[in-house]
Amino acid sequence: MIADEFNEDVCERYILGELSDGDQEQFEAAYFSDDAFFEKYLAFKTELLDLYSRGQLPEEKRQKFEKHFLATAPRRQRAADAKEFISAVTAFGARLEPAAPVVKPTRLSIFQYLKGPALAWAVVLIAVLAGVWWLVSRKPQEPEVAHVQTQPSSPISQPTAIPERSPDGSMPPDQPVTVPSTEPVHNIPEAGRQPDVSRNIPPITTQTPARPAISVPAAAIALNLVATRGEGGGNTLTLYSDTPKAIIELPKAPIGRRQYSAVIQTLSGEVRWRSDRVKPAAGSGRLKLSLDAGSLKSGDYTVTVRTTPAANAEVIAEYYLRVERSTQKTPSSPK
Amino acid sequence: MSKVLWKLTPEAFDSLLYSLHPDREHAGRLYENIRRKLLEFFEARGSAVPDEHADETFDRVMRRMAEGEKIENAASYCYGVAKFVWIEASRGRAKEPVELDANTSFQPHHQDGGDEIADAREAVERRLDCLENCLEQLADATRQFIIEYYRAEGGQKIEQRKQLAAQLNTTLNALRLRASRLRRELAKCTEVCVGRRGSGGRG
Numbered sequence: 001m002i003a004d005e006f007n008e009d010v011c012e013r014y015i016l017g018e019l020s021d022g023d024q025e026q027f028e029a030a031y032f033s034d035d036a037f038f039e040k041y042l043a044f045k046t047e048l049l050d051l052y053s054r055g056q057l058p059e060e061k062r063q064k065f066e067k068h069f070l071a072t073a074p075r076r077q078r079a080a081d082a083k084e085f086i087s088a089v090t091a092f093g094a095r096l097e098p099a100a101p102v103v104k105p106t107r108l109s110i111f112q113y114l115k116g117p118a119l120a121w122a123v124v125l126i127a128v129l130a131g132v133w134w135l136v137s138r139k140p141q142e143p144e145v146a147h148v149q150t151q152p153s154s155p156i157s158q159p160t161a162i163p164e165r166s167p168d169g170s171m172p173p174d175q176p177v178t179v180p181s182t183e184p185v186h187n188i189p190e191a192g193r194q195p196d197v198s199r200n201i202p203p204i205t206t207q208t209p210a211r212p213a214i215s216v217p218a219a220a221i222a223l224n225l226v227a228t229r230g231e232g233g234g235n236t237l238t239l240y241s242d243t244p245k246a247i248i249e250l251p252k253a254p255i256g257r258r259q260y261s262a263v264i265q266t267l268s269g270e271v272r273w274r275s276d277r278v279k280p281a282a283g284s285g286r287l288k289l290s291l292d293a294g295s296l297k298s299g300d301y302t303v304t305v306r307t308t309p310a311a312n313a314e315v316i317a318e319y320y321l322r323v324e325r326s327t328q329k330t331p332s333s334p335k
Numbered sequence: 336m337s338k339v340l341w342k343l344t345p346e347a348f349d350s351l352l353y354s355l356h357p358d359r360e361h362a363g364r365l366y367e368n369i370r371r372k373l374l375e376f377f378e379a380r381g382s383a384v385p386d387e388h389a390d391e392t393f394d395r396v397m398r399r400m401a402e403g404e405k406i407e408n409a410a411s412y413c414y415g416v417a418k419f420v421w422i423e424a425s426r427g428r429a430k431e432p433v434e435l436d437a438n439t440s441f442q443p444h445h446q447d448g449g450d451e452i453a454d455a456r457e458a459v460e461r462r463l464d465c466l467e468n469c470l471e472q473l474a475d476a477t478r479q480f481i482i483e484y485y486r487a488e489g490g491q492k493i494e495q496r497k498q499l500a501a502q503l504n505t506t507l508n509a510l511r512l513r514a515s516r517l518r519r520e521l522a523k524c525t526e527v528c529v530g531r532r533g534s535g536g537r538g
Contacts, residue, residue: 014379025418028379032372032414040508042375043515050485072383084459085518086485088466093482258386282530292450308387 006040015045016061017068046082053083217330218245219293223303223319236322240330243293248303250287250319252280261306262289264296264321272296278305298325347397354400355409369410373417380421388424392417465528469521477517484514 013019014027031038051057052065070076221237239246248264257280264273273291281288287305303319352362355369373392377385395416396406406412470478483499500510 017379028376029411029414031375032369032410033408035368038368038372038375039512039515042519043511046515046518047511072378072381074378074383074385078378081522084463085466085521088463089470089481089485092467092470093486096482257390279530282527307390308384 006037008044011041011044012048014041015048015069016064018064049079049082050086052079053086217243218247218290219243220247220249221321222249223251223321235319236324237296238324238326239293239296240326240328242329246291246293246296248289248291248321250289250303250305250317252285257307260287261308262287263304263306264289264291264301265304266299266301272301276308296323296325298323343394343397344401347401350400351393351397351409354406365409369413372410373413376414376417377421380425382421382424388417388420392420395420461532462525462529465525465532466521468528469524472524473517481514481517481521484510 260278261276262278265271301321305317355365356362373389374385377388382388500507
């Protein structure tokens with residue numbers, strides 16, 4: 001029986017739409033009545049989604065998956081969510097990984113090192129190094145060193161010197177390309193002189209001065225059911241020239257609905273704003289519509305809330321809204 | 336111009352919860368579990384709006400309870416009602432013109448594409464930000480488990496998961512179940528975080 005024990009092959013056929021009607025119902029009845037069965041189904045389905053997201057499904061299975069599983073928007077969204085999740089977790093994990101440990105050489109005590117034949121080799125090495133040092137210290141100073149020190153520093157921004165091409169397009173032979181010095185402009189002392197500290201250029205900081213925050217509050221209104229056109233006062237929203245957003249709050253939504261469809265339209269039926277995914281706020285259950293203030297001109301509107309986006313869907317509630325636009329900027333609140 | 340029609344009452348919802356369990360918090364978890372199953376069912380059957388169909392199923396169950404019907408096993412009863420809801424929805428869908436995507440949000444015609452792209456990008460950033468916050472809130476061992484589970488690619492993945500299972504003294508199946516549950520918890524946490532950060536009512 002399909003429902004006796006969770007079977008991955010059966011589960012896969014259910015996900016790919018390959019079970020007969022009877023087997024499909026048995027499988028569904030099993031997960032409705034058995035939570036452990038349901039958990040195994042969810043875990044398997046997630047695994048299949050992950051394999052698809054990583055491109056690791058065999059070709060035949062991938063085609064079946066795309067044809068059946070991705071046929072509807074909600075399931076396409078699940079596939080997209082799976083891909084996003086894997087990328088995010090992988091990136092998060094990569095950022096947390098410690099840097100490759102530095103392998104420190106095993107330290108030997110000098111006394112351990114000097115035991116046995118190593119001592120003789122150490123003596124020979126020291127003698128050789130001493131001889132090299134003596135020879136080097138006897139060489140006269142190179143005049144180029146002093147010459148370099150008296151040269152003025154070259155600016156960092158000087159372009160690279162590139163030899164010119166001959167009229168026939170050929171490059172002159174043996175012309176090395178010079179690259180300007182990358183030494184900092186300041187603090188290169190001339191020979192025999194102390195560095196001029198007055199010319200020290202302060203280090204460039206990466207911080208830019210913070211711009212003063214300019215925040216213009218959104219215009220908000222809580223709609224009442226009873227206010228109608230002509231009653232004046234209630235359900236009137238004033239938008240100023242610099243108001244960025246309008247927030248329209250509706251009374252508590254019916255219990256049990258996870259989302260609604262809301263539309264704001266003029267009295268002549270012209271739609272100004274719409275959303276098919278308005279969700280009640282956690283706690284209060286009120287519906288909050290947030291929209292660009294620029295989408296509402298002065299005038300009268302209706303705000304209609306339905307169960308679904310379809311035009312003939314049941315209307316949950318309807319409100320009147322009057323918008324008045326002001327050419328002035330938002331007045332500052334009194335201190 | 337005021338027209339209101341409330342379909343449900345708080346009392347009907349309370350009755351449903353009470354039928355699941357006398358303790359309201361426990362009943363809420365059972366309710367969410369059944370709802371999850373209904374969503375899976377409607378998605379598997381090809382519904383473009385599984386949320387709405389799940390709502391409709393609960394509406395009908397609550398109406399029947401309000402009319403006096405006694406329900407022994409709420410989950411199985413909901414499944415039975417869901418099948419009828421789907422049959423009706425399928426018939427209705429067969430008569431409608433085919434929609435390319437039933438869940439698109441409509442934007443005012445005067446908004447240019449740049450605003451939409453910027454909004455979508457902002458929404459993705461907010462979601463990823465929230466997911467990272469939720470990952471950081473996990474216990475260290477739990478977080479490390481999730482990272483290790485999803486880390487490897489290709490053929491290495493199976494080997495790495497076998498090693499992980501051995502380390503945790505468990506089976507591959509148990510590992511999969513644990514990862515699946517954690518992922519659902521992270522999704523819930525992310526959704527709450529996104530809602531708190533003011534996605535507002537634009538959906």
